[in-house]
Amino acid sequence: MDRFAAMATFVRVAELGSLSAAARELGLTQPAVSQQIAGLERHLRTRLLNRSTRKLTLTASGETYLARARQILDEVAEVEDDLLSLSSELKGSLRVQAPSGLGQKYLAPLIVDFHRRHPGLTIDLILDDHLADLIEQGVDVALRLGALASASLAARKLGSISRILVASPGYVAAHGSPATPDELARHDHVRFSWASAGEHLTLIGPEGPVTVDVRSSFRANNSFVLVEALRRGLGVGGVQLPLVQDLLENGELVRVMEDYAYPPMDLHAVYSSRRFVPRKVRALVDHLIASLAQVPGLELSPRFTEG
Numbered sequence: 001m002d003r004f005a006a007m008a009t010f011v012r013v014a015e016l017g018s019l020s021a022a023a024r025e026l027g028l029t030q031p032a033v034s035q036q037i038a039g040l041e042r043h044l045r046t047r048l049l050n051r052s053t054r055k056l057t058l059t060a061s062g063e064t065y066l067a068r069a070r071q072i073l074d075e076v077a078e079v080e081d082d083l084l085s086l087s088s089e090l091k092g093s094l095r096v097q098a099p100s101g102l103g104q105k106y107l108a109p110l111i112v113d114f115h116r117r118h119p120g121l122t123i124d125l126i127l128d129d130h131l132a133d134l135i136e137q138g139v140d141v142a143l144r145l146g147a148l149a150s151a152s153l154a155a156r157k158l159g160s161i162s163r164i165l166v167a168s169p170g171y172v173a174a175h176g177s178p179a180t181p182d183e184l185a186r187h188d189h190v191r192f193s194w195a196s197a198g199e200h201l202t203l204i205g206p207e208g209p210v211t212v213d214v215r216s217s218f219r220a221n222n223s224f225v226l227v228e229a230l231r232r233g234l235g236v237g238g239v240q241l242p243l244v245q246d247l248l249e250n251g252e253l254v255r256v257m258e259d260y261a262y263p264p265m266d267l268h269a270v271y272s273s274r275r276f277v278p279r280k281v282r283a284l285v286d287h288l289i290a291s292l293a294q295v296p297g298l299e300l301s302p303r304f305t306e307g
Helices: 003-016 019-026 030-044 060-084 100-117 169-175 223-231 241-249 279-292
Strands: 049-051 056-058 092-098 121-127 141-145 154-161 163-167 188-192 200-205 208-213 215-220 236-240 265-271 298-300
Touching: 003 019, 003 030, 003 056, 003 060, 019 030, 056 060, 092 100, 092 279, 100 121, 100 141, 100 223, 100 241, 100 279, 141 154, 141 279, 154 279, 163 169, 163 241, 188 223, 215 223, 223 236, 223 241, 236 241, 265 279, 279 298
Parallel strands: 092 121, 092 141, 188 215, 188 236
Antiparallel strands: 049 056, 141 265, 154 265, 154 298, 163 236, 200 208
16 A cells, blocks of 8 residues: 555545545545545554534544644645755646636736746636635635634735725716715615625715615626626626726726725735645745736835835
8 A cells, every 4th residue: 555645545535524535536436436535544553534424523632643743744835846846846736716707817927927937827717706625626726805703724925905986977977976875775776695794884974984885787797797787777886996996997988986986805825724825826826916016006015015
């Protein structure tokens, strides 16, 4: 039995909670995965997994072994990464997750350019507004907007994005332009389907934060759909400035309530491992940082703008 291979297989089974899912990802048959786990348990003389027809769960020994196995695999990956760094060529696979709006409009072209510079990499780019489970889905780095869901995540703040209120000229001509939070409450509102504040939103105004009741007339789970709804005059809505800068410049959208805006939204690069960040991931993030200064409405973190 190849104990190192069995260890790596066990980790993915534990992370995915499924023998079949791990087998598909690793390119093995389910019996082969089962045999590796069984061989590992025989060698360790302890049960690592509780198996049932519904799910797999870790035993107490399995929990302990998983933590140490991850550490060992990280250390091996770090050693290999150090050796590979002696060559300037980046190799291997790189799985990236990014929000759909900013991802499609700005990040995807930058990642394509990164691949052109490093053709030895195989890149898998996932554009999705849902938060990926980095370990379960095998994501090497995720670009995330907003507050981080867990303080345990290893993350690097890249900058913050301005968010403003806009409407179409046609909507303003027909319904007027709101100037105060009270007036905004009387307008149709366009927003994300899973907006956490329900039918309320918080804006930053001249006197500080203010909470506004809104009447959502159109919801969607995609930034470009929301921008299109606003462009076609369905109401007033908050948008990330980078996604609509061109529409503001050509007059298809206008800013309303210029004295008010949403709180800025932070952009982070989030990693699956707090201790070890592969060179290919660091290289991608550095490449993005070098180009993000050109994105309108995105303010880089101070450490990326000095000098």
